Amino acid sequence: MTEVDHLSKAAQAALLLPDDQRIERISGARWIGYTRAQDILTKLDDLLAYPHQPRMPNLLLYGATGNGKTMIINRFIRRHPTSDNPGGDAVVVPVLAVQAPPLPSESRLYDAILEALFAPYKARENVSKKQFQVLRLLRAVNTRMLVIDEIHHILVGPTNQQRIVMNAVKYLSNDLQIPLVGVGTLEAVRAIQADPQLASRFHRAELALWRMGREYRKLLASFERMLPLKRPSKLAREPVATKLLAMTEGTIGELSTLLKTAAIYAVRTGVERIDEPVLAGLEWAPPSARHTPSFGHV
Ligand SMILES: Nc1ncnc2c1ncn2[C@@H]1O[C@H](COP(=O)(O)OP(=O)(O)OP(=O)(O)O)[C@@H](O)[C@H]1O
Ligand SMILES: [Mg+2]
Incomplete structure (x- = not known):
């Protein structure tokens, strides 16, 4: 049986969806009232x-x-x-x-x-x-x-x-x-x-940019509750919490993109949670290391 206590009711319901629809759900925007x-x-x-x-x-x-x-x-x-x-x-x-x-x-x-x-x-x-x-x-x-x-x-x-x-x-x-x-x-x-x-x-x-602390951990826990993955990731715990902050350099937008990308990867590979190996497996550069092209919007 799948453990679902780590998820909100809506995310629990989404676990029943076929993977492609679950991925669509992950990609959608949702509000977190931090x-x-x-x-x-x-x-x-x-x-x-x-x-x-x-x-x-x-x-x-x-x-x-x-x-x-x-x-x-x-x-x-x-x-x-x-x-x-x-x-x-x-x-x-x-x-x-x-x-x-x-x-x-x-x-x-x-x-x-x-x-x-x-x-x-x-x-x-x-x-x-x-x-x-x-x-x-x-x-x-x-x-x-x-x-x-x-x-x-x-x-x-x-x-x-x-x-x-x-x-x-x-x-x-x-x-x-x-x-x-x-x-x-x-x-x-x-x-x-x-x-x-x-x-x-x-x-x-x-x-302000996010820093490590109680509020940041709460934010990570909120993201975890809304991403419909079958297994708990415990994002608010170390070393994952610090790793996420380093990879995203403190903005909620980067964090949201990273976690969605990681969650989709976790669904596709069947790992069904976001952990260090999943994060390491993503092609992800922190924002400051990205090459910005001289045209358009990235
Ligand atoms: N309260 C929130 N809950 C969940 N996700 C959020 C929240 N706020 C922001 N995000 C995520 O961060 C992304 C960027 O947020 P937003 O567009 O509001 O940033 P911004 O500060 O207006 O940036 P810019 O200065 O570039 O316009 C959103 O698209 C969303 O994915
Ligand atoms: Mg804006």
């Missing part, structure tokens, strides 16, 4: 409940690439989803998240917002008209928080462009009296710190 993510979700909730006033507090969520920032935002949006507002005039979009354009352009920032709202717009329209349309629409759909992901894209670049975009961001926040949440890398922190007015308006929340 403590820091919950803390940040609470901060976002507090910010959303903050009463309207001329100087709204803003938040900058920052951390290394692949460390779960966007996942937290997506989770937050699921808590505060768009609703059709039956009986009302317009849909209600309590939290609007947009991806910053890849370069500091006020006009492209407005395009991103209009696109996220499925609003028709003319890309060549002059910028003040676009701004007007953005402000009007965000009010119409009752947006109470604007999230700008990848905010470093618009905060770094030629100083004059950067300043224009920063002023646009300040203006949105002032005029709508809603909190802004910027999500980005350490570069975003530096850019915001360089502008005293922005610096005083943005609180910062870091999603």
Whole structure:
């Protein structure tokens, strides 16, 4: 008989699937509510409940690439989803998240917002008209928080462009009296710190790299519970825990990819658990050792 206590109910049920479907299940994305993510979700909730006033507090969520920032935002949006507002005039979009354009352009920032709202717009329209349309629409759909992901894209670049975009961001926040949440890398922190007015308006929340400790072991145990393998791997124990941290250099994204890859290998080879020999058998280079091609995205 297969021991299943190491798995969540959903993962136990997945053990009954044929291997190819089990592999598909392993590859899918699932949410783990680790403590820091919950803390940040609470901060976002507090910010959303903050009463309207001329100087709204803003938040900058920052951390290394692949460390779960966007996942937290997506989770937050699921808590505060768009609703059709039956009986009302317009849909209600309590939290609007947009991806910053890849370069500091006020006009492209407005395009991103209009696109996220499925609003028709003319890309060549002059910028003040676009701004007007953005402000009007965000009010119409009752947006109470604007999230700008990848905010470093618009905060770094030629100083004059950067300043224009920063002023646009300040203006949105002032005029709508809603909190802004910027999500980005350490570069975003530096850019915001360089502008005293922005610096005083943005609180910062870091999603730090993972280090060995209780929380990390809990995270490993959570991954183990959701990966449908027939045998327990005991990922939170040594030496595997330290090995996983070294191979992934502390981001949850790398850890997730590594564990999924290892779990698939464990299914295919029939080993049915993730242990040192399985990890050694993977073709895996830690992120810092990877060759980054000069084109595209890896
Ligand atoms: N809470 C979580 N539970 C499970 N897996 C997670 C969680 N957060 C992140 N991951 C995994 O890490 C991957 C990277 O996360 P995410 O895209 O949120 O990182 P990011 O910090 O936004 O990175 P970037 O700065 O590059 O945009 C996700 O695709 C997912 O596989
Ligand atoms: Mg992201």
